[in-house]
Amino acid sequence: MITIALPKGALLKDSISVFKxxxxxxxxxxxxxxxxxxxxSQCKRGKALLVRNGDVPVYVSYGQADLGIVGYDVLKESExxxxxLLDLGFGGCHMSLAVKNSSNYSKPTDLPANCKVAxxxxxxxxxxxxxxxxxxxIVHLTGSVELGPITGMAEAIVDLVATGKTLKENGLHKIxxxxxxxARLIANPLSMRLDNSSLRDTILSIESICDLY
Amino acid sequence: MITIALPKGALLKDSISVFKxxxxxxxxxxxxxxxxxxxxSQCKRGKALLVRNGDVPVYVSYGQADLGIVGYDVLKESExxxxxLLDLGFGGCHMSLAVKNSSNYSKPTDLPANCKVAxxxxxxxxxxxxxxxxxxxIVHLTGSVELGPITGMAEAIVDLVATGKTLKENGLHKIxxxxxxxARLIANPLSMRLDNSSLRDTILSIESICDLY
Numbered sequence: 001m002i003t004i005a006l007p008k009g010a011l012l013k014d015s016i017s018v019f020k021x022x023x024x025x026x027x028x029x030x031x032x033x034x035x036x037x038x039x040x041s042q043c044k045r046g047k048a049l050l051v052r053n054g055d056v057p058v059y060v061s062y063g064q065a066d067l068g069i070v071g072y073d074v075l076k077e078s079e080x081x082x083x084x085l086l087d088l089g090f091g092g093c094h095m096s097l098a099v100k101n102s103s104n105y106s107k108p109t110d111l112p113a114n115c116k117v118a119x120x121x122x123x124x125x126x127x128x129x130x131x132x133x134x135x136x137x138i139v140h141l142t143g144s145v146e147l148g149p150i151t152g153m154a155e156a157i158v159d160l161v162a163t164g165k166t167l168k169e170n171g172l173h174k175i176x177x178x179x180x181x182x183a184r185l186i187a188n189p190l191s192m193r194l195d196n197s198s199l200r201d202t203i204l205s206i207e208s209i210c211d212l213y
Numbered sequence: 214m215i216t217i218a219l220p221k222g223a224l225l226k227d228s229i230s231v232f233k234x235x236x237x238x239x240x241x242x243x244x245x246x247x248x249x250x251x252x253x254s255q256c257k258r259g260k261a262l263l264v265r266n267g268d269v270p271v272y273v274s275y276g277q278a279d280l281g282i283v284g285y286d287v288l289k290e291s292e293x294x295x296x297x298l299l300d301l302g303f304g305g306c307h308m309s310l311a312v313k314n315s316s317n318y319s320k321p322t323d324l325p326a327n328c329k330v331a332x333x334x335x336x337x338x339x340x341x342x343x344x345x346x347x348x349x350x351i352v353h354l355t356g357s358v359e360l361g362p363i364t365g366m367a368e369a370i371v372d373l374v375a376t377g378k379t380l381k382e383n384g385l386h387k388i389x390x391x392x393x394x395x396a397r398l399i400a401n402p403l404s405m406r407l408d409n410s411s412l413r414d415t416i417l418s419i420e421s422i423c424d425l426y
Contacts, residue, residue, distance in 0.1 A: 003364075008356075035382075037360050049364060052356035062329075062352070064364040116275075139275070143221075143265035147250050151216075151262060151277040169248075 002046045002199060005059040005068035009052075011183050014090040015069040018185075019046070022205035045198070057082055057186065066191035066199055072181040073160055077121050083192055085203060086185040086210055093162040095124060097176040100149045105156070108132055108176050115155040118148030125158040128178050146170040215259045215412060218272040218281035222265075224396050227303040228282040231398075232259070235418035258411070270295055270399065279404035279412055285394040286373055290334045296405055298416060299398040299423055306375040308337060310389040313362045318369070321345055321389050328368040331361030338371040341391050359383040 006015050006029065016026050024046040029039045039048045049065055054077075056070035061080035069088065073095055097117075099105045111117075111134060118139045119125040129136045139154055141147075148154035150170060157172070160181065167173060185206060191199060219228050219242065229239050237259040242252045252261045262278055267290075269283035274293040282301065286308055310330075312318045324330075324347060331352045332338040342349045352367055354360075361367035363383060370385070373394065380386060398419060404412060 037357055037383075038363070049360060050357075051360060052354075054355040055357070058352060058354060059360075059364065059366065062366050064366040139271060141265075141271060142267040144250055144263075144268070147262060147264060147272075150251070151272065153272065153275050153277040170250075 001044075002067065002202060003049065003065045004046060005049045005051055005056045005065035005070075007053040007056050007068075007070055008050055011053065011069060011071060011091045012050075014088075014183065018069070018088060018206055018209060019048075019202075021209050022202050024202065046202075054078070060186050060188050063188045063190060066188055067202070068186045069183050070186060072179070072184050073121065073124070075184055075186065076179075076181075077123050079123065081189065082186040083189045084184060085187055086207060088183040088185055088206075088210060091181070091183040093160045093181055094174075095121065095158065095178040095181055096161045096174045097128075097156055097158055097178065098146075098149075098161070098167055098172045098174050099156045101171050101173055103149075103155070106175055108134060110175075111136065111155055116148070116153060117156045117158060118145050118154035119158040120145060121158060124178065128158065146172055214257075215280065215415060216262065216278045217259060218262045218264055218269045218278035218283075220266040220269050220281075220283055221263055224266065224282060224284060224304045225263075227301075227396065231282070231301060231419055231422060232261075232415075234422050235415050237415065259415075267291070273399050273401050276401045276403055279401055280415070281399045282396055283399060285392070285397050286334065286337070288397055288399065289392075289394075290336050292336065294402065295399040296402050297397060298400055299420060301396040301398055301419075301423060304394070304396040306373045306394055307387075308334065308371065308391040308394055309374045309387045310341075310369055310371055310391065311359075311362075311374070311380055311385045311387050312369045314384050314386055316362075316368070319388055321347060323388075324349065324368055329361070329366060330369045330371060331358050331367035332371040333358060334371060337391065341371065359385055 024041040026039050026048040037050050053074050056068040057078040057080040059065040060068040060082045116137045116139050118141050122138045122140045125138050145157045145159045237254040239252050239261040250263050266287050269281040270291040270293040272278040273281040273295045329350045329352050331354050335351045335353045338351050358370045358372045
């Protein structure tokens with residue numbers, strides 16, 4: 001049986017659709033009244049673990065799931081050892097650097113030395129500023145990162161931007177994009193090595209679906 | 214004007230009630246249709262920042278909020294520098310060590326050496342096992358920690374337990390309590406030093422309310 005870590009939230013619907021087209025139907029995980037965390041596929045060949053986006057790489061790297069779907073943003077931040085198989089194309093959004101509309105900063109190098117930058121993605125933000133050789137203090141927030149500049153705690157934020165609506169509502173705008181994030185199919189490296197072909201068949205099915213996009 | 218960091222979620226209603234009785238009414242923050250992150254009190258003497266539980270110590274320690282209400286669990290895990298003023302008594306729950314009902318572990322020292330323990334509170338869990346001199350690997354999960362033992366990834370979890378319903382539903386039970394967590398009033402140390410008495414008056418009002426419990 002193949003075990004798959006599926007991400008709760010924005011990526012769930014498309015993730016379930018991908019596996020359904022590859023022959024594993026976990027549609028019952030979309031039932032909001034179902035509080036279960038594990039689901040068997042209708043064909044009984046697969047089991048899904050419904051976990052937070054950030055926990056998908058954990059279950060896959062520790063081998064409790066053979067496969068997983070997770071945003072590139074989370075994957076990059078987690079730094080765990082997993083096999084990165086496919087770019088699934090959906091769930092697209094930019095990881096961006098944004099500042100207040102009232103500020104004079106139009107590019108990252110305009111930021112004052114040692115200023116504060118708020119982010120949920122502290123490793124990503126740290127590595128971005130290190131590459132640019134700009135010394136900043138990264139402040140870890142777990143949510144509503146846009147409140148950092150609004151309250152004056154931070155000069156800038158590094159955060160995911162999909163439509164830009166949240167930035168606009170909060171008087172912020174982008175001054176740089178770090179990368180474009182999409183949903184990725186990942187696998188446990190050992191599961192891949194020990195596979196008796198059922199895992200490979202599923203991955204090939206998903207690959208052929210992706211090629212249609 | 215006093216700025217206060219209020220925690221979204223389970224502690225919000227009681228937190229607003231505490232400040233209301235101390236003369237600062239932020240009841241409009243309870244309106245679910247209001248997407249604002251900042252609220253002025255009806256008397257205009259206070260401003261509230263509505264933030265995630267885990268971010269309250271950040272806003273208070275960086276001085277963007279003079280006061281904040283946060284669970285002891287989050288406060289202990291954050292390790293940020295804030296003045297710890299009052300135990301407000303509400304939001305009580307235990308930080309507990311739990312294992313599967315089917316396991317033979319009845320106390321922490323029964324856990325096998327180098328086993329995995331899943332937790333959202335990794336520093337708390339690490340310090341607990343270090344104090345007991347039990348070598349374990351702490352696995353950081355961001356949610357649904359009970360899935361750790363269910364999937365076989367972890368032998369135990371360290372997590373908040375209020376009623377015990379979630380543990381029961383997932384076939385787990387407690388074998389130890391680390392501490393009892395309640396909501397705490399915290400302050401920025403510099404705000405306290407620079408205070409022209411309005412902060413002290415608010416704190417004294419809250420203290421007198423707490424004495425009534």
